Amino acid sequence: DVxxxxxxxxxxxxxxxxxxxxxxxxxxxxxxxxxxxDPGLGLRLIYFSYxxxxxxxxxxxxxxxxxxxxxxxxxxxxxxxxxxxTSMYLCASCITSTDTQYFGPGTRLTVL
Amino acid sequence: AQTVTQSQPEMSVQEAETVTLSCTYDTSESxxxxxxxxxxxxRQMILVIRQEAYKQQNATENRFSVNFQxxxxxxxxxxxxxxxxxxxxxxxxxxxxxxxxYKLTFGKGTLLTVNP
Numbered sequence: 001d002v003x004x005x006x007x008x009x010x011x012x013x014x015x016x017x018x019x020x021x022x023x024x025x026x027x028x029x030x031x032x033x034x035x036x037x038d039p040g041l042g043l044r045l046i047y048f049s050y051x052x053x054x055x056x057x058x059x060x061x062x063x064x065x066x067x068x069x070x071x072x073x074x075x076x077x078x079x080x081x082x083x084x085x086t087s088m089y090l091c092a093s094c095i096t097s098t099d100t101q102y103f104g105p106g107t108r109l110t111v112l
Numbered sequence: 113a114q115t116v117t118q119s120q121p122e123m124s125v126q127e128a129e130t131v132t133l134s135c136t137y138d139t140s141e142s143x144x145x146x147x148x149x150x151x152x153x154x155r156q157m158i159l160v161i162r163q164e165a166y167k168q169q170n171a172t173e174n175r176f177s178v179n180f181q182x183x184x185x186x187x188x189x190x191x192x193x194x195x196x197x198x199x200x201x202x203x204x205x206x207x208x209x210x211x212x213x214y215k216l217t218f219g220k221g222t223l224l225t226v227n228p
Contacts, residue, residue, distance in 0.1 A: 004156075033216075040121075042203060042220035058215065090157065098145045098207050101216060103157040 004104040019078040023091030032074035118219035135204030143209040
């Protein structure tokens with residue numbers, strides 16, 4: 001079975017802190033994604049990566065950056081956390097762009 | 113831009129009954145994929161069913177089936193013999209085939225409650 005893991009289930013940070021969310025997949029998938037999930041808004045794509053060191057902006061990239069130094073790991077970085085970044089963050093991966101995406105358990109981030 | 117609309121924010125069904133969740137989408141593409149994902153409370157999102165637009169036959173997976181109406185751009189999910197474990201948030205999603213667009217576009221979700 002495909003396994004996608006995220007570094008933390010719950011995270012509490014203060015405004016202005018630099019925050020790292022990590023995602024690891026064990027199936028050699030080319031594509032990895034970071035989504036933000038908010039009630040009533042569904043899932044919104046922040047960034048995605050289709051290869052090592054390659055990244056593309058999604059629909060809401062402002063305030064975020066990403067890093068993919070190794071194929072299995074995709075990190076989401078909040079350079080200076082703000083309260084409006086309090087949300088559930090989901091990581092996903094897939095083989096090709098139109099295949100099933102496999103999701104991690106999510107990180108619920110609270111920024112105080 | 114593609115959009116996916118789930119018009120029912122919440123639905124409820126009695127155990128063992130059938131329920132249909134609605135999804136419509138807007139696209140100018142002729143070839144694409146459609147998905148239903150399920151997110152149980154505090155658990156990981158998983159794929160329920162996947163439909164390829166060029167296949168006319170509706171996809172089925174055990175108690176889950178879809179009614180894909182390409183001309184109407186409609187993609188509803190039918191859950192038969194509902195079980196307590198079907199209670200979850202359900203998301204409809206769209207992905208065009210080919211090109212450089214890697215993005216899934218999700219609807220806002222339908223929260224399904226199953227009553228015993």
